[in-house]
Amino acid sequence: MSVFAKASASRSVRAVVTGVAMVGVSALLLTGCSSNAAEPAASESPAASGDAQTIKAGDRNLTLKIGTVLPQSGALAFLGPPEEAGVALAVKDINDADLGMKIEPVYRDSGDTTTDTATVSVTDLLSQDVSAIIGAASSGVSKTVIDQITGAGVVQFSPANTSADFTKYADKDLYWRTAPSDLLQGEVLGNQIAEDGNSTLGLIVLNDSYGTGLADSTTAAFEAAGGKVVAKSLFNEGDSNFAAQISEVTAANPDAIALVTFDQAKVITPALVGSGFPGDKLYFVDGNLADYSKDFAPGLVAGSKGTLPGLDVGTLGDFTDRLKAVDPTLTDFSYAAESYDAVMLVALAAYAANDVKGTTISKYLRQVSGGTGDGTKVTDFKAAAKALAAGDQVNYDGFSGPVTFDEYGDPTEATIGVYEYAADNTYARIN
Structure with missing residues (x-):
């Protein structure tokens, strides 16, 4: 589905699509x-x-x-x-x-x-x-x-x-x-998580303008669609151990977890699944939506989803x-x-x-x-x-x-x- 939605002309803190809890928007x-x-x-x-x-x-x-x-x-x-x-x-x-x-x-x-x-x-x-x-x-x-x-x-x-x-x-x-x-990506991601039947959400977030901004817009969209964010744990660029963030978020027992990170997802994801969290309940973003075929055990994140701005290169003829x-x-x-x-x-x-x-x-x-x-x-x-x-x-x-x-x-x-x-x-x- 490819839906076009008009955003508010205002540049205030309002949600991108005011009053619309739209799901599956691409x-x-x-x-x-x-x-x-x-x-x-x-x-x-x-x-x-x-x-x-x-x-x-x-x-x-x-x-x-x-x-x-x-x-x-x-x-x-x-x-x-x-x-x-x-x-x-x-x-x-x-x-x-x-x-x-x-x-x-x-x-x-x-x-x-x-x-x-x-x-x-x-x-x-x-x-x-x-x-x-x-x-x-x-x-x-x-x-x-x-x-x-x-x-x-x-x-x-x-x-x-x-x-x-x-x-x-x-x-x-x-x-x-x-x-x-990222106000747009967060709108799509938050609604997709809700559309998939998740009522509660945890987030592990890079503590910079990209991470916190995208996490905030995802939270706004998810909660506008009826869900509740039950945990959000931040980490800083350069961190290599994420045990505290994983423990904090999984302790809240969310239905789904969104990873708003860069390549730290290579470390966080196996640790999360290893702790018992289902791999198909993870959500990725543009900063970490990558080919993990050489990084993860087969099937580790099968069924998980993510968002990425831009057209699918598979539709762009000989560009690829x-x-x-x-x-x-x-x-x-x-x-x-x-x-x-x-x-x-x-x-x-x-x-x-x-x-x-x-x-x-x-x-x-x-x-x-x-x-x-x-x-x-x-x-x-x-x-x-x-x-x-x-x-x-x-x-x-x-x-x-x-x-x-x-x-x-x-x-x-x-x-x-x-x-x-x-x-x-x-x-x-x-x-």
Whole structure:
């Protein structure tokens, strides 16, 4: 089932779909995202909130340097390969088009919040005069570098940040993302847990803006659907022993347990099941929905479910095959499409502006996504570049979906898929 639901235009703390206890929702069309995020600085105006910029016709001769701070190490390292493959494929498609734009990528590691890897990487990238930085994957990591990036007049574009805190962050209109706010994922996850017949829920949660934000939105949706959260136990990035959290949550005897974590799930999950909790009553999220066929005993999490933003790559034609051509080792494709589209949107904004300065690119990002400008729908760089060279407005729809940015740089259309684990501990979309 794929249901579209309109969200409240307010950005208060209200639930995403006010007054609707909808179950099995896999797609949401927003007119705005609720948020408890910090307000923008008084001197700031929402990104590209006015009319679209004029597109000047003519050929381009642009070299655009793009950096990445994606996880090659740390708790989200499993997301690094698909995200970097998405970036590399977009770079290849743009350069192969040979339409007056050359992309020069510079790949760097983001690490996680237990290190200063991201800060070191960003410092290096800024010294190389990149116009935009793709990343980080972790909301917590992005919080450590967002001021450094945007303060330098460089676009930060995350394919995977989902914390609601970024919606109204004081980012000088330079922060953008193709991933939807966790207010949406929590809505879907909480309702799915309730739809599965669970009356009580426990949560084991990473204590950062991503974990607590997603846990809160999941709790709100689950309790709005009639359930009750009976336990929530937090841990910090870098922790390696989760016995206390497991004991605290299982002591409340919940019907189901949601793991709002990164790769800590590799340790928590076997310990939970080993303690006697049923493996098919666990729920995963985008930070840990991964192929566990080589990590867990067969059948350990068979029947468990999880949520993941984005379209199912199995529906995207040859996109998966082309990603594998870039990286033959890929087994997980999470956020690959969002990474591909991040590069495409940055490139199209630069092409539309005929300028590679980050502050100029940011002024065109919303309109090339279709948020302003009433442009012609395009789905690839060649078609878009030819239209822009003719002076026409474009509306890019990518592999991650329509995108269509709002005035805060958030996508206004998003898909949240529900997945289920099979006996071999691999997952497939069921909704």
